[in-house]
Amino acid sequence: MHSIWVTGRLLSRAIWNGLSNYSTSSADPALKQKSEPCLVSAVCGFSKDKKIQRLLKGTFGDDAWFTAKQKNADVLGVADGVGGWRAYGIDPGEFSLHLMKNCERLVNLGRFQPTNPSELLAKSYYELLHHKKSILGSSTACVVVLNKENSTLYTANIGDSGYMVVRRGKVIHRSEEQQHYFNTPFQLSLPPPGYQEGVLSDTPDTAITDNFPVEDGDVILVATDGVFDNLPQSIIVNELVKVQGERSASRLQMVANSIAWMARSLSFDETFISPFAESAFANGINTIGGKPDDITVLLATVAI
Amino acid sequence: MAYQFMKNIKPEKLNLDTNQAGFSELFVKSKDKHGVILLEDVVKMDLLDQYAENVIEYTSRFNCANSLSYAPANITGKYVVYPSYGDFPDAYFLRSYGKWWVERAAYQKEYMLQDLDPLSAEDYITIQFEIAVIPRDICIYEIYNPGAIVRIWGKTNTGDKSWVVLWEGQPQICLDVSRKFHPQIKIINNLVNTIRLEFNQSHLKYHTSIDAVVLGGYIQSELVNEILNVQLKVEKNQKPIQKQEQINEVSDGKVSPDYFSDLPYEVVIHIFQYLDLKSLFLCAQVNKRWYEICNDPALYQNLSLKRYWHIVNSEVLKTFESKCKNIKKLDLSWCGNEDPTFKVAFTSFLSARCKNLTHLSLGNCHFVKNEVIQFISQCNELIDLRLKNTPHWRISRLDCLNKLVSLDLTSSLIQDNDLIQILKSNPNLKHLIIDLCEDLRRLDHVVEAAAQYTKKLETWSSWKSPSLSFEGAKHFGALENLTDLDLGWCLLTTHPIDSLTKIAEGCKKLKRLILSEWRGVNDSLLLPIILNCSDLEQLDLLGIRSLSAEVCETALVTLKKLRLLDISFCTRIDQTQVELWRERFPHINIPRSCQFLVNYL
Numbered sequence: 001m002h003s004i005w006v007t008g009r010l011l012s013r014a015i016w017n018g019l020s021n022y023s024t025s026s027a028d029p030a031l032k033q034k035s036e037p038c039l040v041s042a043v044c045g046f047s048k049d050k051k052i053q054r055l056l057k058g059t060f061g062d063d064a065w066f067t068a069k070q071k072n073a074d075v076l077g078v079a080d081g082v083g084g085w086r087a088y089g090i091d092p093g094e095f096s097l098h099l100m101k102n103c104e105r106l107v108n109l110g111r112f113q114p115t116n117p118s119e120l121l122a123k124s125y126y127e128l129l130h131h132k133k134s135i136l137g138s139s140t141a142c143v144v145v146l147n148k149e150n151s152t153l154y155t156a157n158i159g160d161s162g163y164m165v166v167r168r169g170k171v172i173h174r175s176e177e178q179q180h181y182f183n184t185p186f187q188l189s190l191p192p193p194g195y196q197e198g199v200l201s202d203t204p205d206t207a208i209t210d211n212f213p214v215e216d217g218d219v220i221l222v223a224t225d226g227v228f229d230n231l232p233q234s235i236i237v238n239e240l241v242k243v244q245g246e247r248s249a250s251r252l253q254m255v256a257n258s259i260a261w262m263a264r265s266l267s268f269d270e271t272f273i274s275p276f277a278e279s280a281f282a283n284g285i286n287t288i289g290g291k292p293d294d295i296t297v298l299l300a301t302v303a304i
Numbered sequence: 305m306a307y308q309f310m311k312n313i314k315p316e317k318l319n320l321d322t323n324q325a326g327f328s329e330l331f332v333k334s335k336d337k338h339g340v341i342l343l344e345d346v347v348k349m350d351l352l353d354q355y356a357e358n359v360i361e362y363t364s365r366f367n368c369a370n371s372l373s374y375a376p377a378n379i380t381g382k383y384v385v386y387p388s389y390g391d392f393p394d395a396y397f398l399r400s401y402g403k404w405w406v407e408r409a410a411y412q413k414e415y416m417l418q419d420l421d422p423l424s425a426e427d428y429i430t431i432q433f434e435i436a437v438i439p440r441d442i443c444i445y446e447i448y449n450p451g452a453i454v455r456i457w458g459k460t461n462t463g464d465k466s467w468v469v470l471w472e473g474q475p476q477i478c479l480d481v482s483r484k485f486h487p488q489i490k491i492i493n494n495l496v497n498t499i500r501l502e503f504n505q506s507h508l509k510y511h512t513s514i515d516a517v518v519l520g521g522y523i524q525s526e527l528v529n530e531i532l533n534v535q536l537k538v539e540k541n542q543k544p545i546q547k548q549e550q551i552n553e554v555s556d557g558k559v560s561p562d563y564f565s566d567l568p569y570e571v572v573i574h575i576f577q578y579l580d581l582k583s584l585f586l587c588a589q590v591n592k593r594w595y596e597i598c599n600d601p602a603l604y605q606n607l608s609l610k611r612y613w614h615i616v617n618s619e620v621l622k623t624f625e626s627k628c629k630n631i632k633k634l635d636l637s638w639c640g641n642e643d644p645t646f647k648v649a650f651t652s653f654l655s656a657r658c659k660n661l662t663h664l665s666l667g668n669c670h671f672v673k674n675e676v677i678q679f680i681s682q683c684n685e686l687i688d689l690r691l692k693n694t695p696h697w698r699i700s701r702l703d704c705l706n707k708l709v710s711l712d713l714t715s716s717l718i719q720d721n722d723l724i725q726i727l728k729s730n731p732n733l734k735h736l737i738i739d740l741c742e743d744l745r746r747l748d749h750v751v752e753a754a755a756q757y758t759k760k761l762e763t764w765s766s767w768k769s770p771s772l773s774f775e776g777a778k779h780f781g782a783l784e785n786l787t788d789l790d791l792g793w794c795l796l797t798t799h800p801i802d803s804l805t806k807i808a809e810g811c812k813k814l815k816r817l818i819l820s821e822w823r824g825v826n827d828s829l830l831l832p833i834i835l836n837c838s839d840l841e842q843l844d845l846l847g848i849r850s851l852s853a854e855v856c857e858t859a860l861v862t863l864k865k866l867r868l869l870d871i872s873f874c875t876r877i878d879q880t881q882v883e884l885w886r887e888r889f890p891h892i893n894i895p896r897s898c899q900f901l902v903n904y905l
Contacts, residue, residue, distance in 0.1 A: 193824030
């Protein structure tokens with residue numbers, strides 16, 4: 001009896017891990033009349049491996065994410081731990097998880113400026129050093145802040161995770177990818193002492209920052225490369241249009257789920273010409289099919 | 305009868321003036337139990353619960369001021385770790401635990417052994433809440449090694465803004481689970497929005513950590529005000545009667561013969577030396593002769609007011625100025641932060657009484673500014689100076705002193721060149737503590753100067769000083785008298801090269817060595833220390849990821865005097881191995897941080 005219960009629990013945890021949904025409560029229809037701008041958000045994602053490694057909130061495999069709310073700003077962020085560190089006996093998910101957790105904590109304690117997300121990333125990166133558990137590895141990161149004062153979105157992005165803002169079916173902003181060379185994005189890193197020289201390490205100031213005003217109903221997608229490498233922009237936009245102006249978190253959640261599912265299935269499709277395959281081809285590598293990767297989808301709409 | 309009547313009445317209809325009689329009865333009833341009227345007996349009200357809004361000050365901090373990990377600020381806001389248990393950077397983490405700090409040679413010995421705090425509070429943190437309430441309930445989320453809180457103070461928001469003890473109790477031995485600590489607090493009817501927690505960690509196995517604090521109480525309202533006004537009136541009516549009774553008692557008492565008059569003065573003074581300050585002040589009121597005895601400067605050669613921080617102001621200090629004609633040791637730690645005139649009082653005290661002053665301790669005194677340092681630098685006889693947590697001075701004149709043996713500048717803004725000047729002029733310096741001094745940007749030069757000028761150095765403590773490099777660390781090898789070397793978090797990410805070998809070869813007398821988070825250290829670099837420093841009692845290797853179980857085993861076997869080996873977050877060492885060691889070496893304390901996640905999803 002006991003064992004059944006344990007399996008049941010594990011099973012439900014596995015499902016939880018595979019398809020975790022976190023909706024924010026700010027989507028309450030009763031709060032529709034709120035005059036202050038805010039973000040309604042939903043999250044969905046998958047770990048690349050079917051095996052469960054970590055049962056922590058805020059992670060999908062080596063990806064990590066966070067959402068946080070403050071008086072003056074709503075913040076979303078994703079980070080993708082660089083998998084290459086596994087060969088050195090370092091868990092790549094740890095770096096991204098703690099990077100995001102530190103961001104969340106900094107926001108919750110009000111130690112950040114809504115107009116400067118790259119500073120938030122830098123502070124969070126600095127905090128990693130002060131963790132007693134020595135955290136090693138590297139990660140890409142993307143942070144999006146809605147400044148409530150002027151309804152403007154401030155963004156910072158390092159590497160190939162990114163965001164996309166869609167207004168009435170048109171992509172009005174999309175982050176740029178930063179790569180050293182093909183499939184090697186810019187990354188924040190903390191290599192083991194003595195390895196410094198051979199490791200790619202980009203400082204937090206290399207983050208590309210941007211800011212632009214948003215309107216009521218704009219849809220924001222913040223995702224890791226597992227999404228952008230597997231889903232062509234047209235498919236993503238098709239999905240995002242469905243939640244233009246949506247204020248119900250549950251409906252937002254459905255679309256987030258479907259984007260994540262699509263990315264997941266296409267990543268294992270060996271015949272599909274994915275954006276990743278196209279980019280590989282452009283770099284002289286002949287490959288076809290999706291790119292199996294951890295997938296994180298953070299979907300939000302602006303409610304003013 | 306009146307009590308019943310009051311309860312049934314609706315708050316808005318309550319006419320307090322007409323019910324005064326009822327109140328006084330109620331007051332007398334309540335007073336027997338709590339000393340004040342119980343508001344909740346009069347009107348039903350809802351408690352307002354709130355989390356701490358900000359941190360005002362603290363004595364203990366694990367990390368640099370600009371970092372959030374383990375920082376005091378983590379005590380604010382809702383709990384984030386609870387109900388998980390363990391060592392998390394998201395909570396407030398205290399720096400010391402157990403007897404290890406007290407047993408250091410550099411530790412400040414108490415100046416007045418006859419006047420010790422019975423609960424020996426070592427550290428405190430003062431936190432503020434957004435809304436002032438009449439406190440009824442305090443809840444503290446302790447998430448690692450609970451049981452260190454010994455006292456809770458509340459600062460009344462009205463009137464004289466005095467501090468009141470809301471709860472106090474002996475340190476507790478608790479289970480290794482996170483807990484909500486819910487002490488039964490003293491019932492007071494004053495508004496409070498600042499509370500202070502005092503800790504005594506001396507019984508703990510490892511650091512303690514606090515996630516959040518909740519203050520529950522009643523908000524101020526007109527109704528509450530009216531009730532309190534009535535209480536005041538009732539109190540006023542009753543007080544004179546009490547006084548009269550007292551007077552009667554005194555006049556009724558028989559005058560017993562004064563044996564003290566027969567004793568020689570020296571003997572009387574000797575007896576009085578065993579009295580604490582409170583008793584001395586009481587005795588001074590007995591008669592003229594006792595008054596004179598109690599004011600004898602011989603009784604005030606060593607003065608520690610730290611325990612009385614909540615009542616020490618410039619007036620009190622002035623009172624002592626006349627008594628302390630011959631003062632040698634003065635401890636004003638934690639004092640004077642509420643009184644803006646304290647700085648002036650202190651400087652006048654110091655300029656009048658610095659002649660023989662040898663020991664001075666001003667921990668957490670915010671009045672220590674540049675001007676005060678100027679006065680301190682004129683106390684030529686100083687041998688022991690403690691300026692822990694005084695971040696409001698920059699201009700150091702301390703190189704005027706030349707007899708220093710111990711110097712504690714933890715968390716101050718001392719700069720490299722000033723410190724080097726101090727080292728140059730104090731060749732007898734034995735203990736130097738410069739933990740968390742973030743303005744030391746070129747610590748290598750300071751170590752070099754220390755190796756050159758202060759050959760007698762026994763203690764060097766520079767916890768969390770990232771400007772130290774392996775080049776600087778090498779110079780410790782020239783300080784052969786070192787017994788206590790704390791270099792935690794100094795060589796965080798850089799490679800130590802041969803600095804540990806140099807230390808091992810030079811400092812053979814080492815008893816305590818802290819190498820926390822020297823992440824570049826590996827087995828072969830650590831081995832010289834284990835083989836050369838056979839006197840080692842405490843070895844801290846926290847967070848050194850590449851250490852193997854073999855080298856730790858070597859340390860445990862080779863170092864016969866070892867009592868503490870901290871291998872927390874040494875991820876390559878297996879927990880079962882640690883359990884085996886604990887059985888095999890029961891005399892050695894092998895702490896290991898844990899993280900038990902509960903409901904973390």
